[in-house]
Amino acid sequence: MLARTLLQFFHWYTPEGGKLWSEVADQAESLSQMGVTDVWLPPAYKGASGAASIGYDTYDLFDLGEFDQKGTVATKYGDLASLQKATRSLTDAGVGVIHDVVFNHKMGADETERVHVRRANPDDRNQIEDEAFEASAYTRFTFPGRQGKHSKFIWDMKCFSGVDHLEDPDENGVFRIANEYGAGEWNAEVDDEVGNFDYLMGSDIEFRNNAVYEELKFWGRWLPEQVACTGFRLDAAKHIPAWFFRDWVGHVRETVHPELFVVAEYWHPDMDVLQRYLDQVDKQLMLFDVALHHHFYEASKAGGGFDLRTIFDGSLTASIPDHAVTLVSNHDTQPLQAMEASVEPWFKPLAYALILMREQGTPCIFYPDLYGAKYRDSGDDGETHEVEMPAIPCLPKLIEARKRFAHGAQTDIFDDPHCIAIIRAGTAEEQGSVTILSNGEEARKTVPVGEGHAGQGFRDYLGHCEEEIFTDDAGNLEVRVNGGSVSVWVRSDAM
Structure with a gap:
């Protein structure tokens, strides 16, 4: 059986203009011949920032570039027809289609509502003020451009556990919405960073609301009816209760296909934490090997000072290889991003060889490493930087070598x-x-x-x-x- 090789077919600075879906279609056959078995696509639905949205500011899960919302019909990557063509092209070439799922939060609400909230300490979310106060918050999503097509569900304050911005009074912070779920506390079974890492950004989804729970399960059944889908990448898993993804993954496997490939972004290097999470989700999914990525970064910086014999020590690949997705870079670690840890170009061929030519782990290739990328953005120093990520010349041959000789x-x-x-x-x-x-x-x-x-x-x-x-x-x-x-x-x- 051909060993699985993923390709993340985007990066944080993928150009605007709606051309990515067409590029996917154009490259599908050559990727298959090279040895890529699955393509991970960026979030395909409408984000709050419209045509500029990378997709992680989720607005409407049911708008795949079909409706005039947030100032545009097409998403940053193209319209619905071009997305459908792209996924058909991948399927025809024998390549799986992995969709990015951003369930943690919604942004860009259509209306404000009067809500009762309690302030939480941003540095220790378990410290929540006893007294609630009234304010206006952007928590009502009516999707006027879609007008109830595909789903008539309206999101309101009962669907969210927290927000980070209030109006009347105008205040920013972390605010727990006073509702009937969880006795006013955050969700359990999330990462314990800052006490409880349930809240991340925007309007934080309240998974204990059964109406929300059923709507997200419905979307999991609906998406594969619209476009080809052989799996999911689950965003921000450390902020979402493990019980939800345990149930959701089981549901979509039961109703869509029992062999769906699922990998969760639980960005943590500690093996005890990842083992506990895998136990909580009944080992139904894969996780990214964060520790190994960090080792690649450190080895690239240290040069000959790094002991290559230790490269897999403490990694998910070494301890739980059947649940490890290995990577050299991704959209969060590329230059000028918040978790920047860019592996030096000289070491990338070595790192890719280590994940492509060994049996343990499922390797994931990053778009700029295969095709190259140029972009500009401001850094932490406030200055604008020009970045060039050159394609790795030998990477196509390494992918081919995995297909032909890693047996x-x-x-x-x-x-x-x-x-x-x-x-x-x-x-x-x-x-x-x-x-x-x-x-x-x-x-x-x-x-x-x-x-x-x-x-x-x-x-x-x-x-x-x-x-x-x-x-x-x-x-x-x-x-x-x-x-x-x-x-x-x-x-x-x-x-």
């Missing part, structure tokens, strides 16, 4: 702090490989590839080393790698 039993040779190797033995039907990488000087390593390969020639599939090398009579092969580089050695007759 069979795996042997990790992590015996040197600066040079490690991964042997994939292959199977009766599929070729294996030897991946070697160095964060220091040029290096060599003698590895066993089996007597069945005695006297066979091998070449570097990535082309970083040009020579042909041969196994000895015992099936041993001396592989080479350039300094600060990676090579994937495969049989010459497979080239």
